[in-house]
Amino acid sequence: MSAFLRTSAVRVSARAFSTTAPRPLARITIVGNLAAPPELHPTSTGNEILRYSVASSSGSRENRVTSxxxxxxxxxxxxxxxxxxxxxxxxxxxxxxxxxxxxxTDAEGKPRKSLSVIQRHLEVLRRPDTSAD
Structure with a gap:
């Protein structure tokens, strides 16, 4: 049994699929509504990126919090x-x-934190009803 444990430990620590050092990665999943259509922005390298905001709410009606x-x-x-x-x-x-x-640090000198999200996958769950009532 000890030979099995030694073999398993070696396999777990080996990274045969990559020669780069492991890096921490934070993944996030968001379900929410678009605040506006995505906008195209130029970068300093001449490429273009899309930026947009998503609002996600949680909690009961009395305690609703939107992120x-x-x-x-x-x-x-x-x-x-x-x-x-x-x-x-x-x-x-x-x-x-x-x-x-x-x-x-913001314009008023207060320390702030910002969460940046780089989209890897997007799926549209529902489009708003645009038909006139």
Missing amino acids: WFNITSFEGEGPRRDYLQSLPKGALVYIEGDASMSSY
């Missing part, structure tokens, strides 16, 4: 990016992404 998430998408030019840009305000979306925290 806002700023999302960045590096989707290249093409039909997928066009599709993202066509999403209307209020669309219910499911997003999986990589999350990272950063700290900064």
Whole structure:
């Protein structure tokens, strides 16, 4: 049995699939509504990125809390990016992404923290009803 344990320990610690050092990674899943259609922004390198915000609410009506998430998408030019840009305000979306925290000082000198989310997967769960009543 001890030979099995030694063999298992070696397999667990080995990273045959990668030669790079392991890095911590924070994944986040968000289900919420788009605050506005995604907007295209140029980068300093001449590329373009999509940015948008998602609002996600939790709690009962009396204790409802809404969290806002700023999302960045590096989707290249093409039909997928066009599709993202066509999403209307209020669309219910499911997003999986990589999350990272950063700290900064605001204009008033107060320390602030910001959560950055890089979109890895987006799925539209429901589009808002645009039919006139």
